Amino acid sequence: MNRSTSRMLVRVKAVYLYIKEKGTVSTTEVAEEFGITDRTVQRDLNVLEHNGLVESPNRGQWTTTGKKVKIS
Template identity: 60%
Template structure:
């Protein structure tokens, strides 16, 4: 895997765990926590949402779904 792909997957996994731990976060909180652009965070959230791991019940707020996951 390319280093950039590995970095992206690590960030997405960290974002998922952060949202799971906090329960409810905003996109802006994720930008500040991970020190990256809003566009990058949105792209990562789209990956998580596509895989049914997070959802946005209110615009700009994110929670994890009830889908069972195994994090290694």
Template identity: 60%
Template sequence: MSPSTERMLNRVKAIYLFINDFGPVTTQQLVDEFGTTKRTIQRDLNVLTYNNLVDSPTRGMWETTSRKVKIAQ
């Protein structure tokens, strides 16, 4: 796996865990927490949404879904 792919997967996992712990959170909170651009966060949220792991009940707010996830260490 390329370093950039590994970095992206680690960030997506961290975003999921952050939303799970502190959600619902705003897109801007994620930008501030992870120090990336809004576009990068949006791409990562698209991955999580596609896999039915997060949902946006209100525009710009994110929370985890009830889908069960096994987190690898």
């Protein structure tokens, strides 16, 4: 795995943990917390959503799903 892929996976995991800790967050909150663009956040959230880990019940608001996750 190359460095940029590894860095992205670490960031996606951190985003997931941040959302899990906060409950419900906006895309902008995540971008500000991690110092990344809204577009990068959206890509990360799409990865998490595709894997059933987060959902957006309201446009621009994100929360974790009840899916069991083993975090290592």
